[in-house]
Amino acid sequence: MKIAVMPGDGIGQEVTDQAVKVLKAVVGNHPMELVYAPVGQAGVDAAGDPLPLQTREIADKAEAILFGSAGVPGDEAIEYNMRPGASLLRLRKQLNLFANFRPAFLFPELIGASTLKPEVVEGLDIMILRELTGDIYFGEPRGVHTLPNGEREAFNTMRYSESEIRRIGHVAFQTARLRHHKVCSVDKANVLETMQLWREVMTEVGREYPDVELSHLFVDAAAMQLMRAPKQFDVMVTGNIFGDILSDAAAMLTGSIGMLPSASLSTGNKGLYEPVHGTAPDIAGQNLANPLASILSMAMMLRLSFHQPELALKVERAVQHVLADGLRTGDIYQPGCEQVGTREMGNAVVKALARLPR
Ligand code: IPM
Ligand code: MG
Numbered sequence: 001m002k003i004a005v006m007p008g009d010g011i012g013q014e015v016t017d018q019a020v021k022v023l024k025a026v027v028g029n030h031p032m033e034l035v036y037a038p039v040g041q042a043g044v045d046a047a048g049d050p051l052p053l054q055t056r057e058i059a060d061k062a063e064a065i066l067f068g069s070a071g072v073p074g075d076e077a078i079e080y081n082m083r084p085g086a087s088l089l090r091l092r093k094q095l096n097l098f099a100n101f102r103p104a105f106l107f108p109e110l111i112g113a114s115t116l117k118p119e120v121v122e123g124l125d126i127m128i129l130r131e132l133t134g135d136i137y138f139g140e141p142r143g144v145h146t147l148p149n150g151e152r153e154a155f156n157t158m159r160y161s162e163s164e165i166r167r168i169g170h171v172a173f174q175t176a177r178l179r180h181h182k183v184c185s186v187d188k189a190n191v192l193e194t195m196q197l198w199r200e201v202m203t204e205v206g207r208e209y210p211d212v213e214l215s216h217l218f219v220d221a222a223a224m225q226l227m228r229a230p231k232q233f234d235v236m237v238t239g240n241i242f243g244d245i246l247s248d249a250a251a252m253l254t255g256s257i258g259m260l261p262s263a264s265l266s267t268g269n270k271g272l273y274e275p276v277h278g279t280a281p282d283i284a285g286q287n288l289a290n291p292l293a294s295i296l297s298m299a300m301m302l303r304l305s306f307h308q309p310e311l312a313l314k315v316e317r318a319v320q321h322v323l324a325d326g327l328r329t330g331d332i333y334q335p336g337c338e339q340v341g342t343r344e345m346g347n348a349v350v351k352a353l354a355r356l357p358r
Contacts, residue, residue: 001032001306004062006055008040009084010279011289011342012068018291018346019066019298022318025350026302026311035062039091040070040084040279050087051094059091064305066298067091067274073281088274092132097264097272098164099171100132100243101300104230104250104260109323113255113332116227121253126233127175128250130243131168132264134160135194137240158194160239165198169205172237176212182234184215186222186242198239223249251276256331258290261297263304271305273297283330287341290329292319295349318352325352 003023007016020034037055038046046052050070059065071085080086091097106114106124114121139157147153169185176183185202187195199216206214217225219242225232226246230253238246251257260276275293283289296319303312327348328337340348 001027001030002061002063003032003034003301004058004065005034005036006039006059006065007036007042007068008070008087008279009042009072010069010281010284011277012040012070012279013042014285014287014289014342015275015291015294016066016068018342018349019294021346022295022315022349022353023066023298023302025353026315026318039067039087041072041075042070043087044082044084050082050084051090056091056094059095063270064301065091065095065272066294066301067272068294069275069277069279071279089137091272092264093138095270095272096133096266097270098131098133099168099265100130101175101263101265101304102128102130102243102247102250102260102276103262104128104247104254106254107259107320107323109320110255110259110332112334113328114253116230116253120228121230124230124253125179126230126250126253127179127235128243128247129168129172129175129235129237130247131160131164131237131239132243133240134164135240158192158241160194160198162197162201165201166205168237169202172202172235173205173209173212173214176235177209180234181211182213182215184217184222184233184236186217186219186236186238186246188219188242189216190218195239202237219246222246226250226253247276256290258293258329258331259296260293261300263297263300265304269305269307271301273301273305287343288330289342290331291342291346292329292349295319295346314353314356315349317356318349321352321355322348 007013037058104126136158139159144154187198189195189199257277264272299312299315302308326337
């Protein structure tokens with residue numbers, strides 16, 4: 001296993017440390033090569049570039065990337081290529097990681113941590129599939145210019161080609177076949193041409209999967225349904241920006257964004273694995289962050305890039321044990337539980353691994 005480790009900035013460092021600790025514990029003697037590479041502000045500090053050339057080369061050679069988070073507060077003012085927070089976007093684009101899997105799964109132990117009623121979220125298991133290399137995130141032209149009247153105007157472009165929509169569509173239907181055979185495609189076809197094409201192409205792709213039920217929702221209605229009756233969803237497929245927003249919303253169904261892992265895949269097995277959360281500068285460096293999203297992302301890596309479902313399951317079961325034991329970081333704390341820090345949570349997962357029946 002050849003893994004690039006990119007902790008990045010903010011809590012990325014702390015949570016990735018815990019994921020690596022658990023990774024080492026679960027793989028045991030399995031040959032594994034970990035190569036650390038700086039990214040984000042850490043890249044700027046080390047090599048004057050948020051995505052240094054050496055980091056890009058390490059990413060190219062690795063079979064999988066374990067990513068923390070990147071960015072510093074206020075960095076949107078910095079030019080795109082030098083912006084720490086944009087390094088992740090550049091990496092996604094460079095590695096063609098177009099398929100972003102964001103499972104929203106509720107551990108039964110955390111049912112009380114959700115702000116929604118238990119009966120609404122109990123048994124929740126949604127896979128949000130977000131297209132990750134297109135859309136308004138990357139569309140050209142983009143920029144800021146000055147109008148003849150002297151005021152500034154900024155613009156971005158939402159665009160999707162048929163082939164981009166088709167390839168994420170196939171991933172959605174194939175994923176649904178391994179789950180509950182339902183795909184809900186989320187768009188804004190009532191307003192945007194880009195999204196009309198999205199709906200047309202999804203419908204076409206859907207015809208090749210008669211065993212999978214396809215439905216469509218406008219993104220505003222999808223947001224509402226996610227809060228009203230989230231259990232109706234199996235696979236939700238959507239574009240880059242809508243997926244960004246809906247996956248944060250879905251995170252709250254599960255209690256905390258600190259619990260949600262993600263995998264970003266290209267056409268091969270190569271993947272980038274990262275928690276859905278960001279750098280959380282307000283709590284960085286204080287041993288307060290929840291490392292479980294990073295640990296669970298590492299489990300996705302074992303399953304999807306290294307085809308080690310048993311090891312992945314072990315990690316997931318160890319996490320469940322720790323939650324069942326009542327250990328909680330601040331974000332998922334409930335009265336009656338024991339509040340622990342980032343490191344203690346990681347240590348507890350390692351201990352729980354050792355306790356699992358063989
Ligand atoms: C995410 C994040 C990123 C995104 C940011 C950090 C650029 O919010 O992965 O959801 O918008 O894609
Ligand atoms: Mg986001």
